[in-house]
Amino acid sequence: MKFLKFRRTPLISQRNATLLSVLIFCGAVALSAFRTTDHLVTIHFKTENKDSIESVKAFMDVYTVLMSPRCMNCHPAGDVPLQGDDSHLHAMGPKRGADGKGVYAMKCMNCHQPTNTPGLHTPPGNPNWHLPPADMKMVFQGKTPHELAKQLVDKSKNGNKDTKQLLEHAHDSLVLAGWDPGEGRTLPPMSHKDFVKAWNTWIKKGAYAPAPTTN
Amino acid sequence: MTKIKLNINNKDTVLEADPQMPLLWAIRDLAGLKGTKYGCGVAQCGACVVHLNGEAVRSCVTKVSRAEGKKVVTIEGLSEDNNHPVQKAWQDLDVPQCGYCHSGQIMSAVVLLREKPDPTDQDIDDAMAGNVCRCGTYLRVRKAIHLASELQKTASNG
Ligand code: FES
Ligand code: FES
Numbered sequence: 085m086k087f088l089k090f091r092r093t094p095l096i097s098q099r100n101a102t103l104l105s106v107l108i109f110c111g112a113v114a115l116s117a118f119r120t121t122d123h124l125v126t127i128h129f130k131t132e133n134k135d136s137i138e139s140v141k142a143f144m145d146v147y148t149v150l151m152s153p154r155c156m157n158c159h160p161a162g163d164v165p166l167q168g169d170d171s172h173l174h175a176m177g178p179k180r181g182a183d184g185k186g187v188y189a190m191k192c193m194n195c196h197q198p199t200n201t202p203g204l205h206t207p208p209g210n211p212n213w214h215l216p217p218a219d220m221k222m223v224f225q226g227k228t229p230h231e232l233a234k235q236l237v238d239k240s241k242n243g244n245k246d247t248k249q250l251l252e253h254a255h256d257s258l259v260l261a262g263w264d265p266g267e268g269r270t271l272p273p274m275s276h277k278d279f280v281k282a283w284n285t286w287i288k289k290g291a292y293a294p295a296p297t298t299n
Numbered sequence: 300m301t302k303i304k305l306n307i308n309n310k311d312t313v314l315e316a317d318p319q320m321p322l323l324w325a326i327r328d329l330a331g332l333k334g335t336k337y338g339c340g341v342a343q344c345g346a347c348v349v350h351l352n353g354e355a356v357r358s359c360v361t362k363v364s365r366a367e368g369k370k371v372v373t374i375e376g377l378s379e380d381n382n383h384p385v386q387k388a389w390q391d392l393d394v395p396q397c398g399y400c401h402s403g404q405i406m407s408a409v410v411l412l413r414e415k416p417d418p419t420d421q422d423i424d425d426a427m428a429g430n431v432c433r434c435g436t437y438l439r440v441r442k443a444i445h446l447a448s449e450l451q452k453t454a455s456n457g
Binding site for chain 2: 190
């Protein structure tokens with residue numbers, strides 16, 4: 085089996101997993117008291133479904149998306165965003181700034197509009213265009229699958245996101261912008277639907293990190 | 300065509316425009332203010348910089364609808380008598396060559412000096428790297444920003 089070589093590093097501790105199961109159980113009991121299935125929010129995250137092989141396999145799909153230019157270009161190792169399908173440094177060298185929104189006369193939104201600007205070589209748009217802030221850089225560029233998986237679930241490095249917020253993050257408007265990148269830019273290597281599926285599988289099956297040697 | 304209300308250079312203005320029209324077109328062709336220039340049209344040169352609620356936006360890619368209800372300041376509205384410290388520094392040091400890029404350069408420099416009244420050379424590079432000058436006046440631009448910073452201090456102390 086191809087994935088057996090991955091070290092199984094559970095990123096959600098056994099203690100937290102048990103606690104979560106208890107909470108889910110209590111929640112289910114409470115909800116069943118006024119069950120009108122229409123409004124029932126089901127948490128599919130069951131720890132007994134943990135499966136390191138499935139989880140790691142899904143993460144390797146997630147990784148191909150996160151390392152594609154549409155995601156990585158705004159998660160640079162330095163303080164200048166990247167640009168284009170070859171992820172070169174952004175022309176004009178705009179800087180991250182403390183809040184990730186640029187500096188002085190070079191703020192992201194001075195050029196990046198709330199929507200894509202039509203035409204080739206024009207700025208793609210989003211109402212909240214920005215890099216991660218200086219105190220939480222969330223670097224993707226140069227990370228191995230092992231490093232990136234660990235970073236994504238580390239609250240001190242992921243913007244303080246818990247599991248629920250991580251699952252929701254796949255639907256963030258700036259994440260979605262990767263699949264509507266404006267003219268002339270390639271799309272991530274799979275559809276957003278397939279990405280969400282892989283993302284959810286990775287997390288719900290235990291958020292395991294591939295072995296450190298995996299490239 | 301839609302009626303778009305905005306404030307240009309401290310004057311409440313109503314423009315009849317397609318909401319998709321670039322703000323640059325609206326400023327030049329509808330409001331008749333020709334100081335702001337068209338260089339590239341794709342946010343790559345900085346000739347078209349104006350202030351939108353104080354930020355140095357590139358008006359060639361900013362739709363006029365984004366300016367609805369907001370304050371736009373163009374080079375014509377920066378001061379009453381061309382006596383803004385940045386304008387004075389530009390005059391004192393004869394910064395422009397052909398001049399085409401300089402309304403954009405000045406509008407960008409004003410934002411820098413508002414946020415960093417005493418900028419270093421690195422701050423100037425960080426702020427001005429998006430304003431391209433084909434005549435190569437970069438060194439005079441840098442010198443003039445340092446001078447404007449001094450003039451600004453004198454003005455606020457005096
Ligand atoms: S004309 Fe707007 S940036 Fe060049
Ligand atoms: S002075 Fe000629 S382009 Fe700048």
